[in-house]
Amino acid sequence: QVQLQESGPGLVRPSGTLSLTCVVSGDSISSNNWWIWVRQPPGKGLEWIGEVYRSGSTNCNPSLKSRVAISIDKSKNQFSLNLTSVTAADTAVYYCAKVLSGSRFDPWGQGTLVTVSS
């Protein structure tokens, strides 16, 4: 079955760059699907960060667009998230998922907690 697994540093310094990778198994990152990043700050709801297509095209949340870069690596069957100039407000559990259509995501990764702190 399709599985996604996030990985990356659990602690990032303020003003630094948050970098995460999502490894996909059981499916090809080159399939006709978008791949998405979503986050959940402590005690809050889910927030869409952005998504990437096999061509490398991206669609990002306007509120984060100036700080977000999402890329795809077909050779490693994975996609990545870079979020620059982070602050404490970027502390969250970050999830990756496969987009089936619109707001239909399945499956999701387990999520990884990233804390922004000095």
Added chain:
Amino acid sequence: QSVLTQPPSASGTPGQRVTISCSGTSSNIGSYTVNWYQHLPGTAPKLLVYSTNQRPSGVPDRFSGSKSGTSASLAISGLQSEDEADYYCAAWDDSLNGPVFGGGTKLTVL
């Protein structure tokens, strides 16, 4: 503050029927289908209902979804202790040109 509005909490006793609402606007729920996710903290969110009222394989028919205008609902009948979780609604949004979520509803089985 989330774009879609859900009650922060809901509760019921085993065997009861519980409904969770999700309110949006014409740019999201009013124009697109709604998806629901079940989330247990520390685990991957699970797609529970898609395209407003369809269940993925393996999801019990105790879970059902509906929509009317700019609001949607998730109904859980025959409530079980294992249903205790957070539930999120989601829909595409034309203004954002991306998906939006509800703030989540924490369901407690008393």
